[in-house]
Amino acid sequence: MSKPVDPTDLARRPLHNLITDSQRDDASKPTVNRRRFIHGLGASAAALSLAACGGDDNPLWQGGPDSGDVTFTHGIASGDPLQERVMLWTRVVPASRQASVKVMWRVATDANMSTIVNQGEATTSAANDHTLKVDVDKLSPNTVYYYQFESAGVKSRIGRTKTLPTGDVSKVKLAVFSCANYPAGYFHAYADAAKRQDIDVYVHLGDYIYEYGRTVLVTTDIGLSEETAYASANAKALGREVEPATEITTISNYRRRYNQYRSDPNLQDLHANAPMISVWDDHEFCNDAYRDGGENHQPDKEGSWEDRKLAAMTAYHEWLPTRNSVINNITRSFDFGNLLSLHMMDTRIIGRDQPLDYGNYVAADGSFKGLAFFGDLIKKDRGLLGINQQNWLATQLQKSTATWQVLGQQILMGKMWIPSPLLLNFNDPNSGVPVPTYFEIVAKQQAAPESLTDTEKYILEQPAIPYNLDAWDGYSAARDNLLSLAKTNNANLVVLAGDTHNAWANDLQDSKGDAVGVEFATSSVSSPGFEEYLSDIPPAQFAAALPGLVQGGTLKYANTNERGYMLITLTPSECQSEWVFVSDILKPTYSAQVGKTLRVKVGENKITEVGI
Template sequence: MDRRQFLKWSGFLTASVAAGGLTACGGGGAGSLPGGAGSALGINGSGFGQGVASGDPKPDSIVLWTRADGGDGLQNVKVTLQLSDRADFSALLVNVALSAQPDWDYTIRHKVTGLNSAATYYYRFLTGQAVSMTGRTKTAPAAGAPLSQLKFAFISCQDWSVNHWGAFDELANQDLDFIVHLGDYIYETVGAGFQSGGNETRHPALSLPNGTQRADGARYATTLADYRSLYKSYRNDARLQKLHASFPMIAIWDDHEFSDDCWQDRQEYTATDDSSPQTTRRRSASQAWFENMPADVQLDLNNPSFQNIQIYRSFTFGDLATLVMTDERLYRSDHIIPETQAGSEIGSRYFVQKNTLAQVEASKMASTGGNLLNVSILGETQRAWWQNQMKSASTTWKLWGNEVSLLRMGFDGTIAVASLLTQGLAPQLAGLGLTLTQPQIAQLQGALYLDLAAANTSGSTPVVSYTNTQPLLSTLSGGAISAGMFNTAIKPGLDASLPPSMFFDKFILNADQWDGYNAERKALMTYLKAQGIANVVALTGDIHAFFAGPVMDDYDAASPSPVMVDLVTAGVSSNSLFSYFKNVVDTVPAFSKAKPLIYTTVSGQVVNTFTSTLQNFNSWLKYVDSDAQGYALVTLTPAKLSCAFHKVGTLSGGSAPNPATASVKTVEVAVGSPSVNVL
């Protein structure tokens, strides 16, 4: 091992080579940032209140992080980093003098190279009389090295102001190689309605130094100081600190590190928001993420673009796994149907008419010669990189750190209404002396579907003739339910139960995820099939629910074929997908009659029907829990991938339950088969 140590500056990521001596690093060059070669290291700090962290494990390197307290906003703070392969630091491999700068909020990201592969190391930071907590980290196995097992967790969506963070205590006590964080590490809003009244007492209400107020009273982070304050608050939690100190983390962002459902440098709080770029806000969000994540990436503040940072990158773990992490916000096109066209997020991002979405996507592609330029999540350059990473990977498994779900989540409104009408009509018929068998109930639903499909939906309220339903009931009742009785006793109730005409269509539930960028999803699946690339599994977050299922080559084909698998973890603490849809049917009159598709009430208790609705309309969804918070634990071997979805319990008296996990559901993916087995 090279016994020399050196320090270099590049986008404020410093680096040194591990050695056996105790000599502090020096060096740098004429291009060093302030605090590099030739400048004073600064004053002593008072401690490290946000803890320590490590990330981006490679076979020979790791990135280490901390933030020094006690700066005066003008001078640098002197910090010493020590790294050892011994928990008591009796022999130091790194003992380097660093300088935490006010321009970077006194954060330090230091890359240590020259390390052994698959090795455990310990690290700490010192300033003045203060010593940080000890961090433990681990390098990746050497590329190509035989590997019998890999264990890791993947997490996302940890809203400070919702439910609890008991999951972090459990994760820190696991025996893991690393943590994958899929984004929404912070939430940019404070004081929103969904962030009120449902969080643990140890998490006080957050405030922002500046912020911008929305019409609903919430404020959202706008300045660099705002975003920095959120990371500081989140990192003040001892459980999150413990998690970072226990394992290296491989992190990407999703939307809330900048702005909800964002694309490029555009925000989406109102229907017209994204008409104007928010370049300064986007750059501030990116800088705060860079400052606070132990990621082996660079930020170029001299580049005036909002795309002045690249976070997509890949990792290799022996001969077992390649992990490809993508950025699905910074390069993505506008939502296929813009909010300005739909008038709101309904019809643009959520509950979007499937045929209209496909037509607009095709039109956008035609306008650019048939390419994906304006209908892409990844962007041209990143998509080509992703393809190359998948093709060149020589490992058994190809894992994809993917922010938004690849699984189709569709919904046929006509079928759904026919089902709802049948559920309501069957008890009424029983009261009239006609108790239907299950086959007869199926016949009734089929007749109602035909009538609804033929309905006149030109107006806001559908007009249905029931030319199939009425004769069927007459037959089933032996003539007891005549046309006259149907028109007086049954038809008025059916008509009153009909939702607005717009409901009689096929819908995509969430066009902010890959369902809204179907052409690019199909292109990626076509590439995997054409290249014969097998054993691809996406690790996904964002949607605040657990999902598992195969990703099809073309969900609209008569017989779709599975290509890869998508495993989706619920948010650590964020409001569930179910709660969002429950709020819609409870508060939006146009959707109120769809309430039974989301939930029912039995003896005063809410019963989730949304999970079964999703599976009824999407047969590839092999496992769904739409009302959950939690995390996912993966055990990977050459023969299979085993994923344990840990669903955590709800608050108990303002505190996290102990244990935090309320239930566990395990799914498996066997090598060579893009399918999911639910245990």
């Protein structure tokens, strides 16, 4: 339905007037687009103070009833497991807010905490928001352990964790999450995964929190208007309005937001059940963040980007069970014996250049500056990983002897080019062609091509362009370099992705069309998918049509309206992905089911149905 892009052809075609008068009424309906929001005009740009006490001005300080001198109101967690060690986490809230708190930690081989294998004492204080992380060593590989904290006679709940295996490994199971938006609805995906006892490690691909406030200013025909913030329409009714009420930009406010998220019982249950390996994405900082700024950061109103970035990184490492020696470095690898090497990457902050914006390539007459756009798109110096991270990944791929090389990273890597009239309409309802209209034209072409009007023929002739310039599609040279690394090292490459709020499965091909690997992308925990922006088309119909709309035939699966998580099961012969979806994030009860199962066999680098 779409032909390869001819930049010269695209440059001379006006793309702003592809809708006939009879179609204009439906096309002009307003749609939700988070990129139209004007973020943070009322946000404070208070001076950053990393040593400031996070609780002094925090109405969530207690977080629950006080059962003594201290409380463990935010549960416990473990993360970054290795073969002989694991990180343990908790937050100890002192009733008197004293400067420091002593905490005992214990690790046992049984759930009753009777067989202690390691223990010790640590101290936390207001300097790190009374969070506590302990790197526990002297453990055995591939072993389930239980742990607990105690302070001033008060004990935390008991957590369960597991170390990584060594040698020959027959199976590893990962649960993969992304995009948990507190005001959007309940974290049922976390609750469902927490019930499972067969998961070795949780992998969180970012957007663990969101930075938005309760309201935003939007541009209208009559000026600026305050409206409910992104994904917050039901927040008040659900009792899930964000704290603080404004967009977060300072260390104290990032801490308050983590405080609220980590008070969620479903998230606490998840962390108590298995270790987590995580990376950040943009919303731990701000929307569409990159190395030198973000779409949702205004320096004149919100202060220095470097200060905000440092505040966000500090709070992230305080509240997540990461093992970090350098605060701005989130890249690290985890080896599961000879079966799997999991490489956690940063496609967001370390090396990313500012994303391209289609709005910068539209001429005054509405035509698209195709030559300029594609010239910028393919520039070899447009960075996404940065040279240090790219060299690190090359070394990891070269030295690993594991069967599977899995990349835990944030953004969609598959080539997702769709007909330009659709993309233009996504960005501006008064441009391009709305999805239902485009589908009608395609159906007409298939049933009675001789009846197509000149305008309809013109619409079908339009080339495909990348749907998401914030993804790897906006950094084609960086993607080519990474896929070349995988191909050179003969890797069985599996890429995990999040960020889009929709579920995807892609075959990954290099610039020559050679199969290099596959991509499994998880839906969101609660953030809305395409169903919010394309409410006038049945989601099942849209998802079913997408593989035919995407250029190249590499998209193998899409689900654009259900929330959930992925189960990734790896064996010496195959890697299987199950997309688990929950029924309703706006109700306190839910059901869950596997919506799709796909796999890649070792050595094939292409997605197949299970049973084929």
